[in-house]
Amino acid sequence: MTQFIDVHHGMKGITADQLKQAHKADLAIEKDEGVHFERAWADPESGIVYCLSEGPSAEAVQRIHERAGHKADEIHPVPLSIW
């Protein structure tokens, strides 16, 4: 399993509730691909959303995002992390 950070552009004006609903939509189907979405961050002003997930591949992460109605613009594996 690898961690991924994906990026969505064009989400200007996104609200806390919309972010929550989008995240819920991912969680509802993530098991189909063995993916888990851990966290999400949004900047309503620039319209950028970042998601942190864990899964078998970037393609698996993308399939969940696509089915949930919000395809990612970029998905980067982040095999190194610190916390």
Add this chain to the structure above:
Amino acid sequence: MTQFIDVHHGMKGITADQLKQAHKADLAIEKDEGVHFERAWADPESGIVYCLSEGPSAEAVQRIHERAGHKADEIHPVPLSIW
């Protein structure tokens, strides 16, 4: 206090130890600006590094990164988050 995600490009080949040392260099001086660096993720293949921090402003976050020797290419406030 606001959360920020900042992005560093051009870090191809970064190792786990280099990421750790860079993060330590931030932690050592972050209090000077009232900033706290919470997590960092890196993809050695594409050379992208993401940092999650909390602080009073993007400028404060950048000042710590600059003094630690690794200026960020982008810093985005992420006032909305889920985890």
